[in-house]
Amino acid sequence: MNFIAPNTIDSLFSQAETEMLYSKLINQLNKDFNLANESIDIPEATAAEDVKAILHEKIYRLIQYKFAEYLNLLYIIDVSEEEVKKLDGSDISILSGQVSFLILKREWQKVWFRNKL
Numbered sequence: 504m505n506f507i508a509p510n511t512i513d514s515l516f517s518q519a520e521t522e523m524l525y526s527k528l529i530n531q532l533n534k535d536f537n538l539a540n541e542s543i544d545i546p547e548a549t550a551a552e553d554v555k556a557i558l559h560e561k562i563y564r565l566i567q568y569k570f571a572e573y574l575n576l577l578y579i580i581d582v583s584e585e586e587v588k589k590l591d592g593s594d595i596s597i598l599s600g601q602v603s604f605l606i607l608k609r610e611w612q613k614v615w616f617r618n619k620l
Contacts, residue, residue, distance in 0.1 A: 506615055512604050515611050516551035524614050529554065531610045539576040541565065558606065563599035582609050
């Protein structure tokens with residue numbers, strides 16, 4: 504059984520719901536944000552669209568106002584530095600959406616492996 508990374512946030516959430524791991528994904532997000540001292544406290548029952556919006560806003564604010572904490576968060580979550588460097592940083596709003604997806608992909612990978620292997 505191989506892990507196949509989703510191409511979009513929507514397909515990621517769909518896969519998590521299909522495999523009944525959505526709540527574990529939310530818990531993993533909360534856990535890692537807390538480890539980085541940047542709490543987001545998303546309830547497990549939060550809709551995928553709302554999670555996407557909360558995460559996007561949080562990343563936007565970190566990039567804009569707390570860049571060192573943003574870098575620490577990426578380190579704690581273990582987001583690929585190579586993937587982040589490939590992103591175009593000219594528009595912070597677009598960048599924060601792309602980084603949100605990278606974060607979700609990494610968190611989904613952790614949850615999936617923990618529950619499948």
